[in-house]
Amino acid sequence: MRIFGAMLVGLALAGCATDTARPTSERPPLIPIPTGTAGLGQVIGASAANLTAMFGAPVADVREGSARKLQFGNATCVLDAYLYPKGRDPKAGAEPVVTYLDARQTDGSPIDRASCVGALQAGRRR
Incomplete structure (x- = not known):
């Protein structure tokens, strides 16, 4: 009976223990986003050459x-820039320009497009 009582007390005390350790994140440090960046105005309507000058070489270049x-991407975010020829006739040889942007954090979470543009520019100036 003593053994049973000791086991019961041990189990009761074990239930009081808590694990306060938290898993560590392996995410790389974020690049600070400067305030006052020009934002989307300089990206919408830009050519591929302009984008490369702003952000460096793209990590992906898909043509269809x-x-x-x-x-384009860095430790903070990923920016997808979609370029289409200007004008009504795409066969007229007009240079494609950015008409739409999509942005996300590196873990897939949403991020404001202008903030991502600022983070990519800040990372480029380092």
Whole structure:
């Protein structure tokens, strides 16, 4: 009976123990986003050459017909820039320009597009 009582007390005390250790994150440090960046105005309507000058070489360059997607990224975010020829006739030889942007954090979470543009520019200036 003594053994049973000792086991019962041991189990009761074990239930009081808590594990306060938290898993560590392996995410790389974020690049600070400067305030006062020009934002989307300098990206919408930009050519592929302009984007490369702003952000460096893209991590992906996908072409489909007259459309093109350039992807830029760093430790903070990923920016997808979709370029389409200007004008109504895509066969007229007009240079494709950015008409739409999509942005996300590196873990897939949402991020404001202008903030991502600022983070990519800040990372480029380092």
